Amino acid sequence: MKFSPRVDELIKALQCLPGVGPRSAQRMTFQLLERDRVAGTRLGEALSRAMSDVGHCQDCRTFTEQTRCPICDNPRRAEKGQLCVVESPADLLAIESSGQYDGRYFVLMGHLSPLDGIGPDDIGLDVLDRMLAEGPWQEIILATNPTVEGDATAQYIADMARQREIRVSRIAHGVPVGGELGYVDGTTLALSFSGRRDI
Amino acid sequence: MKFSPRVDELIKALQCLPGVGPRSAQRMTFQLLERDRVAGTRLGEALSRAMSDVGHCQDCRTFTEQTRCPICDNPRRAEKGQLCVVESPADLLAIESSGQYDGRYFVLMGHLSPLDGIGPDDIGLDVLDRMLAEGPWQEIILATNPTVEGDATAQYIADMARQREIRVSRIAHGVPVGGELGYVDGTTLALSFSGRRDI
Ligand SMILES: [Zn+2]
Ligand SMILES: [Zn+2]
Numbered sequence: 001m002k003f004s005p006r007v008d009e010l011i012k013a014l015q016c017l018p019g020v021g022p023r024s025a026q027r028m029t030f031q032l033l034e035r036d037r038v039a040g041t042r043l044g045e046a047l048s049r050a051m052s053d054v055g056h057c058q059d060c061r062t063f064t065e066q067t068r069c070p071i072c073d074n075p076r077r078a079e080k081g082q083l084c085v086v087e088s089p090a091d092l093l094a095i096e097s098s099g100q101y102d103g104r105y106f107v108l109m110g111h112l113s114p115l116d117g118i119g120p121d122d123i124g125l126d127v128l129d130r131m132l133a134e135g136p137w138q139e140i141i142l143a144t145n146p147t148v149e150g151d152a153t154a155q156y157i158a159d160m161a162r163q164r165e166i167r168v169s170r171i172a173h174g175v176p177v178g179g180e181l182g183y184v185d186g187t188t189l190a191l192s193f194s195g196r197r198d199i
Numbered sequence: 200m201k202f203s204p205r206v207d208e209l210i211k212a213l214q215c216l217p218g219v220g221p222r223s224a225q226r227m228t229f230q231l232l233e234r235d236r237v238a239g240t241r242l243g244e245a246l247s248r249a250m251s252d253v254g255h256c257q258d259c260r261t262f263t264e265q266t267r268c269p270i271c272d273n274p275r276r277a278e279k280g281q282l283c284v285v286e287s288p289a290d291l292l293a294i295e296s297s298g299q300y301d302g303r304y305f306v307l308m309g310h311l312s313p314l315d316g317i318g319p320d321d322i323g324l325d326v327l328d329r330m331l332a333e334g335p336w337q338e339i340i341l342a343t344n345p346t347v348e349g350d351a352t353a354q355y356i357a358d359m360a361r362q363r364e365i366r367v368s369r370i371a372h373g374v375p376v377g378g379e380l381g382y383v384d385g386t387t388l389a390l391s392f393s394g395r396r397d398i
Contacts, residue, residue, distance in 0.1 A: 002292055003261075003262055003288055004253065004262055004264050004265075009245045009248070010248075010249040013238070014245075016238035017213075017230075018223075019226075024217075027217055028216045028217055031216075032250065034309075036215060039212070039215035040250040041246070041247060041251070043215055044246030044247035046208045046213075047209060047231075047243030049209075050205045050228070051231065051239040051240040063202055065204065069203070089206075089229070090225060093202065109233060
């Protein structure tokens with residue numbers, strides 16, 4: 001025991017958060033106790049509710065409190081037969097915000113990473129394969145991250161889709177619009193060059 | 200709404216923590232939901248319990264779930280008639296860890312800061328004055344931080360103690376100017392205690 005049991009318990013529990021060590025956990029605990037118990041109580045309730053109520057959409061696997069998320073539940077989203085595969089709910093949100101896509105999604109909640117023991121079933125590719133079989137799909141759009149793991153995952157899913165004779169595409173990677181060439185990293189520039197098209 | 204209501208609620212609630220913005224709140228939420236719901240639930244419970252159960256010791260004002268903290272409740276701590284005044288529970292803990300002091304404490308939970316509207320009563324100096332009156336005290340040791348506010352607070356309390364003809368000292372040697380007491384090692388604190396002078 002360092003402080004009192006309840007205070008020590010909170011300092012320890014806060015360290016489950018990424019990037020929070022003993023020092024910042026102590027600072028957080030003192031700040032909540034001294035200045036904002038209402039917010040602290042609200043956070044406690046939000047945590048309990050989210051941990052118990054939030055599950056995954058039975059179709060696309062994104063986070064939701066319902067059986068199916070609002071996108072999968074919207075029949076207009078299925079009209080074009082497009083399925084966009086992303087790594088995380090944050091990626092889904094970014095694409096939604098762009099307003100450029102109105103099809104359905106499949107959220108992997110990660111990527112293939114054999115070294116970490118993360119195989120196809122761990123990122124729901126068994127579920128995705130059943131979904132591909134149930135179709136009809138016009139196009140599978142692979143929007144995994146342009147990293148070694150994201151590329152390998154995209155390749156794996158592309159093979160799955162081709163076996164079912166479904167068209168597969170990968171979103172283009174390159175220099176962002178408005179970006180300055182001199183500030184773009186080498187990997188992005190390499191992708192930008194290899195993905196060049198005749199004009 | 201960005202994600203689902205419960206997820207959005209948690210991302211928002213996490214931003215009450217110092218140093219946590221929208222990006223890290225989202226990262227924390229996803230990590231807990233995907234990898235450690237047990238820890239997330241435990242944190243929720245720890246928060247609720249701490250916010251409702253932790254109060255202040257009726258004597259020294261440090262955090263405790265009891266009416267009086269274990270130090271104030273220990274009659275041997277009162278034997279020498281020494282009272283050490285610190286700014287925070289972390290400072291009390293640092294001094295305890297040094298093993299150089301076995302008297303009682305008074306925790307201000309802050310320091311005088313007229314510009315922020317923090318006056319004597321806000322840091323419990325009314326309670327401290329009653330405590331000084333009730334004595335008997337042999338010595339009041341001022342261990343506030345060596346900052347402008349900490350020094351001003353020490354000066355204010357020194358005047359209070361002198362009016363009651365109680366000896367007052369200020370820890371001096373070893374604590375680096377501008378440093379925070381809670382971050383100083385035990386050896387430095389030991390020097391600081393042995394080198395204290397009457398003021
Ligand atoms: Zn869905
Ligand atoms: Zn106490």
